[in-house]
Amino acid sequence: xxxxxxxxxxxxxxxxxxxxxxxxxxxxxxxxxxxxxxxxxxxxxxxxxxxxxxxxxxxxxxxxxxxxxxxxxxxxxxxxxxxxxxxxxxxxxxxxxxxxxxxxxxxxxx
Amino acid sequence: xxxxxxxxxxxxxxxxxxxxxxxxxxxxxxxxxxxxxxxxxxxxxxxxxxxxxxxxxxxxxxxxxxxxxxxxxxxxxxxxxxxxxxxxxxxxxxxxxxxxxxxxxxxxxxxx
Numbered sequence: 001x002x003x004x005x006x007x008x009x010x011x012x013x014x015x016x017x018x019x020x021x022x023x024x025x026x027x028x029x030x031x032x033x034x035x036x037x038x039x040x041x042x043x044x045x046x047x048x049x050x051x052x053x054x055x056x057x058x059x060x061x062x063x064x065x066x067x068x069x070x071x072x073x074x075x076x077x078x079x080x081x082x083x084x085x086x087x088x089x090x091x092x093x094x095x096x097x098x099x100x101x102x103x104x105x106x107x108x109x110x
Numbered sequence: 111x112x113x114x115x116x117x118x119x120x121x122x123x124x125x126x127x128x129x130x131x132x133x134x135x136x137x138x139x140x141x142x143x144x145x146x147x148x149x150x151x152x153x154x155x156x157x158x159x160x161x162x163x164x165x166x167x168x169x170x171x172x173x174x175x176x177x178x179x180x181x182x183x184x185x186x187x188x189x190x191x192x193x194x195x196x197x198x199x200x201x202x203x204x205x206x207x208x209x210x211x212x213x214x215x216x217x218x219x220x221x222x
């Protein structure tokens with residue numbers, strides 16, 4: 001079956017730092033999506049990517065669809081306290097279902 | 111902005127009881143989904159639904175589960191005889207024409 005490896009599992013950020021996380025897949029995906037989930041809530045769509053090499057921004061967030069179609073990364077620039085949460089990558093191979101990564105937990109350094 | 115809604119937000123039930131989780135997808139979307147997330151784990155696909163029938167389902171979606179679109183707006187997930195291991199957050203999602211899936215806030219199901 002499809003496997004998505006997301007890294008890092010967790011990271012601590014200091015306000016103002018840039019953050020990077022990525023996902024790799026064992027198979028080729030046709031769509032990559034990045035979501036943020038706050039505790040007790042549903043995943044909120046941040047960015048959707050549709051073709052290899054595509055680079056898309058949403059405010060301070062930038063995501064890219066890897067050339068091999070087996071990976072994607074998400075960058076957050078100049079992080080702020082409300083960026084904390086869990087970030088999930090999700091990929092669509094064929095059909096409709098999404099396969100989710102295990103998530104990257106973003107925490108604030110005190 | 112249109113959003114997916116789900117009710118109830120929390121459902122507590124006894125093992126063996128039937129539960130129905132309800133969702134109202136975004137109105138012009140045609141594909142609907144149920145996912146579940148066991149506490150602290152990743153989101154897992156259960157089933158997708160299009161044109162009043164299941165289009166894809168996972169191995170988790172066994173005979174205890176069923177989905178229905180009883181009217182033009184609601185989309186439901188029924189679990190016939192709940193087990194302890196069914197305790198999880200259940201998310202409904204609907205899909206835009208561009209394959210973007212939008213999730214509801216979830217129903218926390220607790221089976222005791």
